[in-house]
Amino acid sequence: MSISSEIHKIKSEIPDKVTLIAVSKTYEEPCLEDAYEAGQRIFGESKPQEMLRKYNALEKDILWHMIGHLQTNKVKYIAPFVSLIHSVDSVKLLTEINKQAFKNNRVIDVLLEVYVAQEDTKSGFTEGEIIKFLDSKQLEQLQNINIKGLMCIGSLTDSKEQTEREFRQVKTFFDKIKQDYLPKFDTLSMGMSEDYMLAIECGSTMIRVGSRIFGARNYK
Numbered sequence: 597m598s599i600s601s602e603i604h605k606i607k608s609e610i611p612d613k614v615t616l617i618a619v620s621k622t623y624e625e626p627c628l629e630d631a632y633e634a635g636q637r638i639f640g641e642s643k644p645q646e647m648l649r650k651y652n653a654l655e656k657d658i659l660w661h662m663i664g665h666l667q668t669n670k671v672k673y674i675a676p677f678v679s680l681i682h683s684v685d686s687v688k689l690l691t692e693i694n695k696q697a698f699k700n701n702r703v704i705d706v707l708l709e710v711y712v713a714q715e716d717t718k719s720g721f722t723e724g725e726i727i728k729f730l731d732s733k734q735l736e737q738l739q740n741i742n743i744k745g746l747m748c749i750g751s752l753t754d755s756k757e758q759t760e761r762e763f764r765q766v767k768t769f770f771d772k773i774k775q776d777y778l779p780k781f782d783t784l785s786m787g788m789s790e791d792y793m794l795a796i797e798c799g800s801t802m803i804r805v806g807s808r809i810f811g812a813r814n815y816k
């Protein structure tokens with residue numbers, strides 16, 4: 597299957613209100629151009645310098661989403677143009693994004709990454725840490741960020757039951773934050789190539805799909 601037919605197929609499967617992020621990390625520019633030709637305008641990358649390189653090379657109406665773990669010293673590379681940062685996993689990183697957004701005279705949209713997976717290697721806030729942060733009123737000092745919602749990466753597992761349990765848990769937490777703290781919450785980034793339909797059933801509004809569109813990745 598070609599990149600364009602995969603994109604059309606996925607878009608035909610998912611509801612209109614769900615946003616498809618084409619996860620293009622590790623793929624070269626011609627692959628992104630094929631996706632662009634097929635109408636795709638939102639791309640997800642996991643490395644700041646790689647995102648910057650592609651941003652400079654490709655069409656300017658592309659929206660660039662950072663989905664990978666972001667180090668504070670690399671925020672500056674993407675702050676001028678990044679459209680949404682999904683993977684915010686510490687208050688320190690939020691503070692740095694706010695600072696770089698201010699320098700660039702803009703407000704940067706972000707999602708808070710929630711830790712749900714069983715593996716200890718995964719990053720993210722626990723639910724308790726997010727509540728503590730929101731109760732602390734630190735957010736009032738961060739005028740140049742806009743928290744739009746939550747993101748999660750499920751456990752690497754073949755168990756559909758476990759994945760579903762994790763997705764439902766994050767959706768419940770999302771609803772609670774929206775009700776009690778941030779009524780403007782509208783984005784729940786959840787689901788990848790293997791589980792995006794399940795994620796949508798569980799309330800996802802944004803899916804991050806890479807290998808299903810571009811083929812198996814070659815990690816260098």
Ligand SMILES: *Cc1c(COP(=O)(O)O)cnc(C)c1O
Nearest residue numbers: 619663788789804805806807808
């Ligand atoms: C790589 C990646 C994806 C896409 O994974 P696929 O299985 O190729 O669809 C989604 N989300 C994050 C955070 C990733 O790092």
